[in-house]
Amino acid sequence: MRLTSLMFASMVAGVLSVSTAWAADDTAIRSVRFDGGDGSYKRAIQNGVTFVIAADPPSTFLDNKTNSYDGVDVRIFREIAQRLGISKVTWNIMPFDAMIPTLLSGRADVIVDNLHETETRLHVVAFTSPAYWYGSGIAVQRGNPSKIHSWADFAGHTIGTLRGSINHQLLSQRKDLKELKLYTSNEAEFADLIAGRLDVAMEDDIKISAFLKQHPTAAIQMVTDYRPLPQEYGYARYALRKGDVDLNNAVSRALDEIRADGTLSAIIAQFGYSERNLWYFPVKN
Template identity: 75%
Template structure:
């Protein structure tokens, strides 16, 4: 009986201590995630706190871009990462803007530490980089000249046409396997791609749906339009994530931890809404074809 009572007392003491244990893990008032230590491991998180990080972005609105008016970097992913850096206590942050297809080589060379312009996870990329936990969800869409004179509505209608997309993107990988296209034109920015579509130099612009929507909102008189009945292939949509070197496990865990807390406390959704996304973009919804 004495042993039973001692065991029960120990259990009750542990239960009483639980609220404090959880309280230690809350987001502190200064924005730093309390209790995140990542002792041991590869030391990449500790180095980031001590030395700072260099973040890779592209001219890729609305995700990442240089604002012409403020001359400051902005975008969905830029604002998400400013909050992540604050929560992780990483104060020295350098932003490095580059062509989209240069981001992975620059990361692997050690010149940058995290790819902040979000990427979709796929087998080809997984061979060389590691991804964080999910940030948000989106998929591909297509735009054509206003009035859709070529009657392009889906993947099968691309045959014999000139298709444009961003170099190094997931759409680039999907389209380069097609042998029935008239031409595949690759761009370093979506603005150049849309300009060529309006000028008639390409027949289809295949881009993230949110990019096309934002461009049309900003340029309502542009000579292009959404193809609203386009149904993306399953490979064309999924969670957006961020990429790090495979060896930087601690830093990846820290960033993913901050992302997960932002999804849970509503701050990630608040940022997404500032750029035209909705709460639907927080969770993956299968698209039926």
């Protein structure tokens, strides 16, 4: 009985000590190792990481007021780096379609600007576990003079979108457009729409909403009854080199934990998303 009591007391003390350790810092990922063999997570801890983003608000952008990087994905990865104990972080910003070549060349370690997972991209990069769910929307000139409401209505019109995006991939397959214009920033795209050089700007719905919120007098509007194709919707994910399995496992684990504990919900809410965006939801056409 005495031995049993001592063992029980020892177990209780152990549990209490673990609970106390977690209470001291309940955001860090403890007692988990990411050393599958390639060493990428260990290198990230020792040498730091380079995160690459595009000028892609509200996901990723340079805030001119503070001269610092911001956006929903930037804030997500600041949290991830903290939880993983990665203290040295370098940020680089570049055109959207330059991010994957930069990653593959070794000049960056993680593409933080979220990407749709596609068969083409899966041939060259590896994706993390999902972060949040989002999809495409379309913007037109105020009053919708061309009466564009659907994917079919694009025929014969000039359409704009971000170079290298999923929308670029989908629109490039169409042969019935008057013209497809590609942009390296949403600001330039929306400026052309306002100026009448585009009939439609096709972007993530949250980007259009954010632009309209910041520029309420802009002579454009979102087409609220547009129903995106299934291919236009997907989970936001992030990309790493295929060989960096340990680092991918670490980032994905951190993403799963911030989804579970409510941190991700709080971050995306700051940019107009809701908890609905945490999970797949069907779009009826």
